[in-house]
Amino acid sequence: MNRTRALAKYMALLSITSVILSACGNSAPNTPAPASPExxxxxxTEQPADAxxxxxxxxxxxxxxxxxxxxxxxxxxxxxxxxxxxxxxxxxxxxxxxxxxxxxxxxxxxxxxxxxxxxxxxxxxxxxxxxxxxxxxxxxxxxxxxxxxxxxxxxxxxxxxxxxxxxxxxxxxxxxxxxxxxxxxxxxxxxxxxxxxxxxxxxxxxxxxxxxxxxxxxxxxxxxxxxxxxxxxxxxxxxxxxxxxxxxxxxxxxxxxxxxxxxxxxxxxxxxxxxxxxxxxxxxxxxLSVTDEYSKVLSHDCGPYFTEPVKTGDTTTAANVFKGKGSLSAVGTFVTSDDIDLTVQILTPDFSKCLYTQDVHADLAGYHVFDLDEPVDVDEYAVAITYPDGVPVEGQDFELDTALYTHFTSKPGESFIQLGDEWLDLSDEATWKQLGCETNNACIRALYKD
CATH class of the missing domain: 3.90.70.10 (Cysteine proteinases)
Incomplete structure (x- = not known):
């Protein structure tokens, strides 16, 4: 996707989200209210005492x-x-x-x-x-x-x-x-x-x-x-x-x-x-569901705010490199389509060796945590996921309106995308040119149980 097309789609998303935010502020209509409405x-139901x-x-x-x-x-x-x-x-x-x-x-x-x-x-x-x-x-x-x-x-x-x-x-x-x-x-x-x-x-x-x-x-x-x-x-x-x-x-x-x-x-x-x-x-x-079953979450991203997945072909593989000693028990990521299969791999940090692989399935679009069938003892490693619908990524900074804005950070060595046999750093402008769009980190999380 070239930058112009991406910007046009971002603007469409922003116009929708502007409705969301102005609306959720509970703005009142212009119709005047009576002095003592019924x-x-x-x-x-009764209003509880602590409400x-x-x-x-x-x-x-x-x-x-x-x-x-x-x-x-x-x-x-x-x-x-x-x-x-x-x-x-x-x-x-x-x-x-x-x-x-x-x-x-x-x-x-x-x-x-x-x-x-x-x-x-x-x-x-x-x-x-x-x-x-x-x-x-x-x-x-x-x-x-x-x-x-x-x-x-x-x-x-x-x-x-x-x-x-x-x-x-x-x-x-x-x-x-x-x-x-x-x-x-x-x-x-x-x-x-x-x-x-x-x-x-x-x-x-x-x-x-x-x-x-x-x-x-x-x-x-x-x-x-x-x-x-x-x-x-x-x-x-x-x-x-x-x-x-x-x-x-x-x-x-x-x-x-x-x-x-x-x-x-x-x-x-x-x-x-x-x-x-x-x-x-x-x-x-x-x-939305929450759990207390995990002891730690490692991540380089804050979520795919107002951005589309990056695709390089019929499937796209991205990886995040993490440092954290412990028992890796699950991975988390976003998917934009229903009924899709993904492949999760735990690799050495230089991507030279696969330590673990598992196919997972997402019935529905959204954010998912996938438990590993067998926890992996890790220290420094990479989590790679192959997506059929594109890699969820952080976009570029922008202002939604005069009151709300997003800011993203990425550093060399954190997130990579695979093109052929090469792993390209998503923080590198040379990678952006090859992809045709500017990105930050891939939205992949690592979850531990200690």
Missing amino acids: AAPVAS STSSSTQELSTKNNSLIKHHYTEHEYNHGSEGYYNLADDVDFELTAQLSGTCWICASANAMMTAYQLDHDDKIELDQLDLLNILYNDDKEEGIFLTEGTDKEKYGGSGHFVACELSNGFDDYLVLDHAISAKNWTMDEYKDGIRKCGGLYIGIPDPASKKGTYDGYFTMNCPAPSDGDFDHSIVVLGWDDSFPKDYFHEKATQDGAWITFNSNYPLGFFYISYDTPFDQVYDTPLF
Whole structure:
């Protein structure tokens, strides 16, 4: 790919992401709010005593929901057991309010916490402010940054940021081990994923004019969203196939709703009509999971922010050279396609000898950690992966807008790509000329168990 084509594709990505970020900041519509709007009731939930909503959140939320219509019917709906599932019935789920613009962090944290409970039959606590400080940390060497003076609690973000940053490990003992893309899945696939993988992170349309409350159920139907409608991230916890189609201010064509958790006003369960398309969301739906099974993660990269994979042919092989004595137990990387086979090799640092090889399979696009069938005792070594869909790499520095920018670093001897029998250093400008694009490090991680 030449640089002009790459830049054009980057700009297309940036225009989409600009919608993500301006939206997740919970900007309010221009419609003035009444002095004392009626509080929307929420079905079967109460705000916990420890949930705190900042004054700025309350102000924004009040404005954003001033158009919500409240309705009461003669026959209050109660769900049955058939065609109904709520993950909150199976796990210990806390209703925690977001800070002023942290819906994306709340949704990501809830997705990871529910996944951990399903996988480990135990709980972890992920604090939204702690995660926010990890992602927008000014002291890190590379990654995604906010300009000085930008309020991280209000700016917004994306689930992709979470996947890139937390897959390098966090909180001393946790690492994100999967971030599965669920874009364009069928309804049954979403349902199966929620049962098996936990809550689904998703960015949704959130126009107040499409919301309503019916007998205490907070609902929304937005069958034909536009770019300006997207300004909220939530976690999908379940579904109700019999939820009445008449319980939506924007009339639905069918019964049924997704049961989600809304971290904004009004705090609680939020029912989204099946008419609202999940394939038109602004932020890729993700199943996020974390684990405490690894003792250390080695990496030279911070994730493939806004860049495309590098391809040199039908398959492309890249390698990262690491120094770290211990038991190498897994490797992590990103893939952009479903149902693909990769080959993992552990090589000597000069690539002259193969110490271990294993074929692995990725059913779905996203970030994956692949456990090695046999741990390898290592000190200085290279992890090489052969990809059919291109090597995930860090791109070049750029400014997304006046408040957010990315910065990447790479040093000679860290990342290489194979062309024929040669291993070319990805930090070398001569390599860029041969590839036709400028890159930084390959997105390959090494995970240990001690």
